[in-house]
Amino acid sequence: MLLAAMALLLPLAAQDDMARARRISAEAIGIDSHIDTIQRVLIGNADISRRLNYGHADIPRLHEGGMKAPWFALWVPTYYHGAEAVRRTLDLRDAMQRVLDSHPGEIELALNAGDIERIVKSGKIAAFLSIEGGHQIDDDLAVLRMYYRMGIRSMTLSHFRDNNWADSSTDTPRHNGLTEFGKEVVREMNRLGMVVDVSHVSDKTFYDAIAASSKPVILSHSSCRALSDVPRNVTDDMLRALAKNGGVIGINFGEGFISPKDAARLRSTISSMSDAPEMTGKTLDEYAAKEYQRDLQGSFKAAATIEDVVAHIDHAVKIAGIDHVGIGSDFDGITGPPQGLEDVSKMPALVAALLRHGYSEADIKKILGGNTLRVIRAVTGR
Numbered sequence: 508m509l510l511a512a513m514a515l516l517l518p519l520a521a522q523d524d525m526a527r528a529r530r531i532s533a534e535a536i537g538i539d540s541h542i543d544t545i546q547r548v549l550i551g552n553a554d555i556s557r558r559l560n561y562g563h564a565d566i567p568r569l570h571e572g573g574m575k576a577p578w579f580a581l582w583v584p585t586y587y588h589g590a591e592a593v594r595r596t597l598d599l600r601d602a603m604q605r606v607l608d609s610h611p612g613e614i615e616l617a618l619n620a621g622d623i624e625r626i627v628k629s630g631k632i633a634a635f636l637s638i639e640g641g642h643q644i645d646d647d648l649a650v651l652r653m654y655y656r657m658g659i660r661s662m663t664l665s666h667f668r669d670n671n672w673a674d675s676s677t678d679t680p681r682h683n684g685l686t687e688f689g690k691e692v693v694r695e696m697n698r699l700g701m702v703v704d705v706s707h708v709s710d711k712t713f714y715d716a717i718a719a720s721s722k723p724v725i726l727s728h729s730s731c732r733a734l735s736d737v738p739r740n741v742t743d744d745m746l747r748a749l750a751k752n753g754g755v756i757g758i759n760f761g762e763g764f765i766s767p768k769d770a771a772r773l774r775s776t777i778s779s780m781s782d783a784p785e786m787t788g789k790t791l792d793e794y795a796a797k798e799y800q801r802d803l804q805g806s807f808k809a810a811a812t813i814e815d816v817v818a819h820i821d822h823a824v825k826i827a828g829i830d831h832v833g834i835g836s837d838f839d840g841i842t843g844p845p846q847g848l849e850d851v852s853k854m855p856a857l858v859a860a861l862l863r864h865g866y867s868e869a870d871i872k873k874i875l876g877g878n879t880l881r882v883i884r885a886v887t888g889r
């Protein structure tokens with residue numbers, strides 16, 4: 508009754524937009540190329556089969572938002588070194604497996620584009636797995652190959668720090684891009700059928716990876732530097748190179764990524780990142796849990812709004828073209844989502860905003876996963 512009364516207060520056009528947006532969201536494949544939700548499962552033991560009143564994503568809210576095929580990032584902080592980073596990756600993969608095993612009727616592992624289409628059609632969430640940081644292979648291609656065997660289908664080449672073979676966008680360059688071994692990693696990922704992810708890497712690493720890759724690449728969670736000048740975003744020249752490569756940029760919703768008003772905060776977060784003292788095992792895991800809780804407590808209200816996200820989509824479409832833009836929200840990895848997009852369930856509001864900006868349904872469906880599905884198919888072969 509109250510809802511009906513409120514609906515009467517909304518202009519008729521806005522009601523139409525939201526109804527259309529919900530239908531488009533329901534029909535779209537719904538790929539988000541980066542969410543950090545599995546951290547909450549491993550560290551906080553979150554039951555993501557239920558609609559939770561904290562965090563940004565869980566199975567019910569992914570359905571509400573129409574994002575039915577998220578990439579679950581198995582992110583390991585760079586203060587996990589060597590074999591410790593491999594152990595942490597296994598812990599995250601195990602946490603993911605516990606979700607898959609506990610809720611077989613609601614979520615299923617997707618290994619390729621065909622799997623994603625089939626699983627989404629069956630009404631379940633399709634979980635596509637990535638690892639976030641090349642340090643997680645401990646400089647060993649055999650480890651990379653075993654990750655592939657465990658169903659992991661993408662890797663971000665670096666995280667916030669340089670590793671032994673790839674420079675990061677938020678560290679002092681050590682290698683002038685990718686080393687020879689780094690190029691070998693890219694070629695091995697091409698051969699196996701893993702999507703090369705160039706978010707987080709330095710500009711030079713980005714160009715080196717595109718040159719070394721025989722397949723389209725992805726910027727899984729980055730936005731446009733022309734609109735918000737932070738190193739994690741990409742230049743127009745990089746967007747043009749990405750289009751030429753056939754790849755896709757998943758627009759990041761995070762604080763500072765999309766609004767210069769929040770960028771100072773992101774820059775200070777990056778510069779205040781500490782390198783943890785050498786630790787191993789449980790001590791290191793306890794440190795990681797504390798860091799994670801501290802980050803969560805840093806949650807704040809961003810100045811950025813849903814219109815800023817539209818501006819980044821518009822800019823990327825203008826420079827790279829409609830076939831090269833997608834969504835890489837970084838939900839559960841960001842502390843200040845934009846106003847109007849507080850969690851994944853709000854995604855239809857973004858669709859309504861795109862409709863108001865004149866996007867066609869067909870173009871919106873490309874942004875909501877059609878483009879990223881094309882990259883996955885080109886890389887996995889199916």
Ligand SMILES: [Zn+2]
Pocket residue numbers: 639707728840
């Ligand atoms: Zn990230």
